[in-house]
Amino acid sequence: MEIKNVQMEATKAENPTVIRILWREIFKDKLALISLIFLVLVTTLVYGISFVLDQSEIVKVDLFAIHEAPGEEFILGTDYGGRDVFGQLIIGTRNSLTIGFLVTLMSGIIGIVFGLVAGYFGGHVDNVMMRILDFFNVLPFLMIVIVFVSLVPKYNTITFSLIMTVFLWMGIARLIRSKALQEKELDYVQASRTLGSSHFKIIFKEVMPNITSLIVVTMTLNLAANIGIESGLSFLGFGFPESTPSLGTLLSYATNPQTLESRWWVWVPAAVLILLLMLAVRNVGEALRRAADARQRRG
Amino acid sequence: MWKFIVRRLLITFPQIVLLSILIFLMAQSMPGDALTGLLDPNIDQSTIQEQRERMGLNDPWHIKYADWVGGLVQGDLGQSFRFKMDVSELISQRMENTILLSIVTLIFTYLMAIPLGITSGRYNDTLLDQAITGYTYVGFATPLFIFGLIMLFIFGYQLGWFPTSGSVAPGMVPGTLDYWISKLKHVMLPALSMALIQTVSTVQYLRSEIVDTKQKDFIITARAKGASESRVYNRHIFRNSLLPIAAFFGWEITTLISGTVFIEQIFGYPGMGLLFLESINMRDYSVVTALVLLFGIAQILGALLSDIILSLVDPRIRIK
Numbered sequence A: 001m002e003i004k005n006v007q008m009e010a011t012k013a014e015n016p017t018v019i020r021i022l023w024r025e026i027f028k029d030k031l032a033l034i035s036l037i038f039l040v041l042v043t044t045l046v047y048g049i050s051f052v053l054d055q056s057e058i059v060k061v062d063l064f065a066i067h068e069a070p071g072e073e074f075i076l077g078t079d080y081g082g083r084d085v086f087g088q089l090i091i092g093t094r095n096s097l098t099i100g101f102l103v104t105l106m107s108g109i110i111g112i113v114f115g116l117v118a119g120y121f122g123g124h125v126d127n128v129m130m131r132i133l134d135f136f137n138v139l140p141f142l143m144i145v146i147v148f149v150s151l152v153p154k155y156n157t158i159t160f161s162l163i164m165t166v167f168l169w170m171g172i173a174r175l176i177r178s179k180a181l182q183e184k185e186l187d188y189v190q191a192s193r194t195l196g197s198s199h200f201k202i203i204f205k206e207v208m209p210n211i212t213s214l215i216v217v218t219m220t221l222n223l224a225a226n227i228g229i230e231s232g233l234s235f236l237g238f239g240f241p242e243s244t245p246s247l248g249t250l251l252s253y254a255t256n257p258q259t260l261e262s263r264w265w266v267w268v269p270a271a272v273l274i275l276l277l278m279l280a281v282r283n284v285g286e287a288l289r290r291a292a293d294a295r296q297r298r299g
Numbered sequence B: 001m002w003k004f005i006v007r008r009l010l011i012t013f014p015q016i017v018l019l020s021i022l023i024f025l026m027a028q029s030m031p032g033d034a035l036t037g038l039l040d041p042n043i044d045q046s047t048i049q050e051q052r053e054r055m056g057l058n059d060p061w062h063i064k065y066a067d068w069v070g071g072l073v074q075g076d077l078g079q080s081f082r083f084k085m086d087v088s089e090l091i092s093q094r095m096e097n098t099i100l101l102s103i104v105t106l107i108f109t110y111l112m113a114i115p116l117g118i119t120s121g122r123y124n125d126t127l128l129d130q131a132i133t134g135y136t137y138v139g140f141a142t143p144l145f146i147f148g149l150i151m152l153f154i155f156g157y158q159l160g161w162f163p164t165s166g167s168v169a170p171g172m173v174p175g176t177l178d179y180w181i182s183k184l185k186h187v188m189l190p191a192l193s194m195a196l197i198q199t200v201s202t203v204q205y206l207r208s209e210i211v212d213t214k215q216k217d218f219i220i221t222a223r224a225k226g227a228s229e230s231r232v233y234n235r236h237i238f239r240n241s242l243l244p245i246a247a248f249f250g251w252e253i254t255t256l257i258s259g260t261v262f263i264e265q266i267f268g269y270p271g272m273g274l275l276f277l278e279s280i281n282m283r284d285y286s287v288v289t290a291l292v293l294l295f296g297i298a299q300i301l302g303a304l305l306s307d308i309i310l311s312l313v314d315p316r317i318r319i320k
Helices: A002-012 A018-028 A032-050 A085-120 A123-137 A142-153 A157-166 A168-181 A187-194 A201-210 A212-236 A246-254 A256-264 A264-291 B002-028 B045-055 B061-073 B088-124 B127-141 B144-158 B179-212 B217-225 B229-265 B272-281 B286-311 B315-319
Strands: none
Touching: A018 A032, A018 A212, A018 A264, A018 B272, A032 A264, A032 B144, A085 A123, A085 A157, A085 A168, A085 A201, A085 A212, A085 A246, A085 A264, A123 A168, A123 B144, A142 A157, A142 B002, A142 B229, A142 B272, A142 B286, A157 A212, A168 A201, A168 A212, A187 A201, A201 A212, A212 A246, A212 A264, A212 B144, A212 B229, A246 A256, A246 A264, A246 B144, A246 B217, A256 A264, A264 B127, A264 B144, B002 B061, B002 B286, B045 B179, B061 B315, B088 B127, B088 B179, B088 B272, B088 B286, B127 B179, B144 B229, B179 B229, B217 B229, B229 B272, B229 B286, B272 B286
């Protein structure tokens, strides 16, 4: 009886799509759901408010309002240039998120294509491509990026994210490659090949859709990492310039001992926000990771 | 075994050569050269040209590269534009501090990782394990520089337990006992901050290794033989799980390198990472080049070390 029911249910339910499974897992995991709501809220708020806020107005130095404590005029006080911390927090979050998304997307695309091609063809192609990847992997990432950032003449959001991308695609490429190596041994690839499909079609229309879940999970976890890396670089002074605040820029003011010790309003909100953002993205990513592995699913 | 090591070494040399070419090209695109700041601006242009010719600054790039590598092999890293001293001398002053910081960090990292990982793996899914897993989860998501700032704020400023900057109290005579005690005091907080974050991945790895090993047949055999629980854990499981951890040692260097840049900046600790940031801000590019090269080589050797340990530990890698 029991078994029959299960079987009936199984035939009744159509094969759920990848996106469906991912959604279901997030709804089952309360922490991930709260995190997702938090992320959506922060993102809409930040992008929404920054439409109204004028960035050049916020980063304008006001010598009469230096280091003001939080009060009626400035909700979160001002920094050493008399600039509104709350406004910088909003714009900083927007900038950090934008870079995070851009870098994740670009490094994701490079990594996926690289990994798929290396894994699918295997053999010598794989060997050569993996040696290239190994080389990028042993580069001292942080320092090389800092040097490039200080050398690039026309420095802006696009060049900054390009520099980061060039040195950040290896992780996802390695993952996708090992998955593609397994996938190409499966019968459907052989069958498609026998039917005369081109390599291009097999790689991007047949193998890639089969590893969507891995791609979604990795990119989500990468997003958290990239936001961290961007704010870290801005903290050191090699991310966004001061006129384009990021969350890391606000934290960099805390390298001044007095600010760190007695002007909490400058750096604590940014620190808390980065931590919350990274934890939230990770919570969602972990739920997705469980969803991608049928044995670990809760939903 | 040897075949694997030789083959691995054969990959390492091209890596170092490629790294040196990349860094050389980077150095070429940096403003300023060996003559910057050395010349009186009133000197006649033709004299400058003559001097440039004599120093080989007008040579094509491959000859310059050969010269540069020749110098490197002999330990000549060039001259600092800012300090007007040999780069190698400048770096060696700072290297001692960074090495001390790295060693203390590694000690702390493993001192925390091993007991935490074992407890978490042995008593998995208990309250204790959940607490440790929670710590690793949060630690994994926390950027090092934020954690460093918080540590400095709490233990440096609020509680005042540790000095807040420098690597040694002023006026200490090098070599005395007080000097070393002061050094240790200064290194403690930065190292602890870095270790608390860095240890997280090792704890996670050790935990999952132990949970995996627990269910293996040879553990059941050991229990069946009548080995006590502590013997099973300390001799059978721990030894098996520790080896992969040892293999990660080389990769820790990578984490340490980027870690020291942040930590030295936050704690004002005069090491190579801080020197790198100062030099790049002061446009002292010969120092920057030398440091990137050194860190790059350290990282390549770290990866090599890890792969060799891993091949010793795991025969499957050798055969492949």
